[in-house]
Amino acid sequence: MAAPPAASPPKGTARRFHGCSKISEYDLLQKLGEGTFGEVYKARHNRSNRVFALKKILMHNEKDGFPITALREIKLLKMLSHENVLRLEEMAIERPKGEGRKRAILYMVTPYMDHDLSGLLDNPDVNFTVPQIKCYMLQLFKGLRYLHDNNILHRDMKAANLLINNRGRLQIADFGLARHYDEPVPQRGRGNGEARREYTTLVVTRWYRPPELLLQLRKYTPAIDMWGAGCVFGEMFKRKPILAGSSDINQAHIIFELVGSPNNVSMPGWDTLQGAEQIRGFPPSRGKLDREFSQLSPQGLNLIGELLKLDWRKRINAIDALDHPYFREQPQPMREEEIPTFADSHELDRRNARGQKQALPPAPAGGTVGMGPNGEWTGSGPPQNTGSWMNGDRPRGPPGMDRRGGGHDRRGPPPPYDHRNPPPPPPHRQPNWGGAGSSGLPPPPGEGRHPLPHPPRYGPGGERADRDRRDRGPARDSYVPSYEDVSRPRDRGDGRSRDPDERPRDGRRGSRDSGHSRDGLPDDRSDRGRGFRDRDRPDFARGGRDGRTRSRSPERRDRRDRDRDNVYRDRR
């Protein structure tokens, strides 16, 4: 990625930042979406005249420096190259004008895609034919096969994260939750294998979350992405998410209603999972997949059944899905170039057109990820409260690529869904762009539009965040509902950080892992044996933002300050 040289700094050392261009090389054309985190723009590169999508990385809450999820996503994308995976072209930097505290804003530059699948399905003018659906599913499976074969779990498979252009190409986007998978990759005919190590369960948007995650399986496999692909497959026929649970427990409930209750045949080992207790009380179900999807051919039904298989070990892998007879029977899949073109469908437009009432997406919990702040089920028995108080006020998510910004640095724990009664309705959620207190902020654009809940703030392992939140501070991240009035005892399991701001101020408690360095610096690495989660997440104690150090060489200071200061940081 050759980047044009930046202007030479004063001193003889001409520095150029490869891989980063300046934002002035792009003409912003249109805002495509906005999410928790910021915005996605359509932009034209003024020399090549090509159109790109620019996704802004905001750093308003830099408790942990450069957002870890953005970092992971960038690194991952830089290594991937597949026609069904959205490609990161480069990074563009915007240096806000004027001196002072402004920091550079970074954009991830990706090819512009005309639609996201979620937006497309919402568009009443668009009708998918079976050959077209087959074409998209094949591309989805190719992308997944590539990712899984390269030891990558996407962990946020959903329609909004599948981008489609007018040439019929489908690409998987949004790798904010993706991570390396440390296990053998799926083999032909062997399902998705088993994992040996544990990963955080705070992943995948609820509506696309597989049953094993809902039951808290930590040793999950690429099968979680395949479940999401199954949901997407069904969604293409139903034109709406097929498993729109209003809460985690409700999600489990409707999954079992659709595909049948778990038992030792359909989901061996289900009752040993941590979340199993909560679902024992569910009425038995035999499943109704064939009735729900009566429009599918027998092979189509077989494929969706394979994808939505409760047993994650036997769920079909992407390699085998590509070979499924469904794709060889009549009608044959279309070729990409035969697919008709549609007017751009982006979630933002759709949302605007639709207004408030559309159901909302589940969110990735928290944005995307995750379950409620409590890892375990808290409801007893089947969900009593199925009203989606949490989601009701939100419209559907924006297109995949734009959805997550907040996601980047704020995968906070998802808001508590339902199962706690009576859930207080979330207060107004306002983005906290200014960083000032929660009052006095300008209303977020389209209040209530913010589609998805936050992803857990720190990516994997996000669930272990603060155990003890005494000092909540002003609600800076106002997308996160306040839990002030939820008075449940918090036990260890439910301590999740919603926002580092809520961390205790003394800083000591905040840094869990720093314990290591305090205990006499032993050199044994016994902690390796601990669960992955225990080590996996960073935790960042809070601290003030002042006290910046001075640059040493005055002649370079200006440039540096500009580079480093975040526009969003306006507190002193």
Next chain:
Amino acid sequence: MRPSPLANPLATVAQIRPSSSQIDNIPSDLEDSVRFAGARLTQAAGILLRLPQEVVAQAIVIFTRFWVGQEGGSLVQFGAEQVSQASLYLATKLSAYPKSAKSVINVYAYLDSFPSTFIDPEELHRKKDPKEYYVSEGTYQTRRDALFKVEQYVLKVLGFQLHVSLPYTLCITYLQALDVFRHPLGRELAKRANAHLNSALLSPQLLYLTHQPSQLATAAIYLAAKEVGVKMPDVDWWEVFDTDREELGFLVVGLLSVESFAMKEKEKWGEARVPMTVDAVEAELQKRSTSSGVE
């Protein structure tokens, strides 16, 4: 354009010399010393943070990349300690073992409390009075702010190119391919080879920046086999691992020279500290110009 997961982007000769620091009139021996001390510091901090060697090695490579070339960071502008911190912090973020800024800062404060750069490793485990390395809340905040700034600078200088391929697993794979583990000394050989790969991280020749992991692994095996006394196949087996004889020779010499370089550094600095901050570098330059003026 996209790196192979097994390969690294390498620095060209033109990029290595002159470095940004040299352009800023930092003598190259001082630069070598600081880079060496910085890499060791990163390694030490990684150990104290109980990070897997993989993560530490990535941090050291990031640290080393930062200083390379005219576009790299200069010691006039950045202290090696801070860059080491930021590199380690970044490397952990990308790994499965993220560490908080607090942990990182505490560990560096602890390491900074030793009076000299080249301490006896035993010293590291001596119980110290916590007062010697206590970081107050205010100091912590200042340092954290600085850490975040340098972090962004590192990202920019590297163009977000944080992917670092390492030779360790390749080395094991090659040893298996060579059927070394059936030899009674196979394990010993593997240990030596790994040790060489660790030493190479500290090389003043920046071997990790100039050679691909496959070549490093091959050279480490070659050298370790000589040392341990395991006979390797009679053919040019290194060719199989994408290394030609010339590179092999260069790397073996490079690996061997790390030890003498380290000894010289230790002798050179003795009880003193290698300058790890911008101010210390400046002071060192002052000192040098004064003493040369006296002579």
